[in-house]
Amino acid sequence: MTALAVRDLQKSFGGLRVTQGIHLEIAPGERRLIIGPNGAGKTTLFNLIAGDLRPDGGSIALFDRPITRLPTRARAHLGLARTYQIITLFPKDTLLRNVTLSLLGLSRLRWNPLARLDRQAHLIAQAESALARVGLGAMAHRSLAETSYGERRRVEIAMALAQNPRVLLLDEPFAGLSIDERGEVKALLASIPRDITIVMIEHDMDVALDFAERISVMHFGAIAVEGTRAEVVADPRTKEIYLGE
């Protein structure tokens, strides 16, 4: 069984082919890193997997269940969670409310027009626990506007983890972070249990290579190189893609 299987995935924007026959097979519990130069199609691949974009061809399966035609929300209910390259949070709310909304999305309670949201003790307790897990427990009642960039990155991860995902897509989780913050996020990712499969896009090779077990190198919308860390680093095509011939 694969946690995530992408087969012959095609996507074009007008005449521009952004992904061209991508194949990926990611095992349960695996830590997969996707790298590639700017414009290689990495974020588009995530958008296709998450359901934000519809593919022109090919298929996607989550734990052998086809999800190609499912809307984004249904994929979330099947255990697919993601973070965004550009932080996408609820800026008017507190950290606690951000994570509570994340939990509410998978609860039937989200349709209830009578139950007060701020009186849902079980959701709030879970949200506090998720924030504590990423080291933000003491800041739960602070407004998002009063937090640093690094703290927002951790809120994004807390929201994704609160969804109790089976597959977690992390789109450049280290982008824009200071050295200290990178260390914190790296430790946080290392603490995620193995029942969660992680696929990560990252440009910072120093932190990302330590994390990944297998690496896929994307170039011009296709997987150019794939293998273990040692295999990918040793492959001349990797150097060619990053440094040119």
Place this chain on the structure above:
Amino acid sequence: MTARRVILAVALLVMATVPLWVPGNYYISVASDILIYAIFTLSVDLLIGYAGLVSLGHGGLFSLAAYTVAVCLGAGFGHFSAILLAIAVTLAGTAVFAALSLRTTGVGFIMITLALGQIMWGLAYRWVGLTGGDNGISVASRPAPFGITLATSAHFYDATLIVFALCLFAYWVFVNSAFGGSLKGTRDQPRRMSALGYHVWLIRFCAFMFSGFLAAVAGILFAYRAEFISPPTAALTASAEPVLMAISGGSGTILGPVVGALLVEIVKNVASAYISRWNMMLGAIFVLIVMFMPEGLVPGTARLVRRLRAQRAKAPTT
């Protein structure tokens, strides 16, 4: 008792005693109008303030309810049946409005709701056999719930106040509920909400239906208050007015739409008796609000109070 509770208690007392201290039936009817337009503005602001969707077609829903009541009463239905039918027809109309307009957001949503509102205005104006065209339709009588006639302005005001209080409470429960939280999330980050498992379209649709219900309640009350309904009730200005009321009072707050309706209705019906260019005055008020309290009167006043308190707290004690 906090200052907020004192203000609320005073406001309730003032509202409940309007027929005792307001001089004459005309001004009591104006007070009823304020409450009716407050309900209507709450309806429009549910979409603007909590869903991020500006509707310029709610006049169509408001008038649909008012016309349905008038037509049903004219056809010999009782008040109870006419009111139920008006709510049902308006909810059906709301579902059509929502299904068509929620295909898009932003300017596209505004334009579709504007077009739908104009269709309703066109029907009111041209479907003479049903609506009476330019001549409109008269509402022959008002209901008498529990044997209490609402024929007098004072009794009608009391009934309107009860309905208004129920609507305001329902609105408060709705926007503070788990569903209200979902709705606000779709306003701020619709893409993120989808990724979190929310059905963004359906959440907006349900909110639109509740908004349509409130518009129906306001339209029914209006038909009974005015005892007449004609095409201007469905015109573009009828849709634009509650938008202005919501924005001037404070969109996305519970009291903002009420204060906005109070302001506009007083200028329209009271100040206009003394100032011939009241339209210009209303425009100037809107400009001043946008310049000095762009968030609206209620949140703007709250901001000023907070600032004053902070200044007082900082001031050295002697």
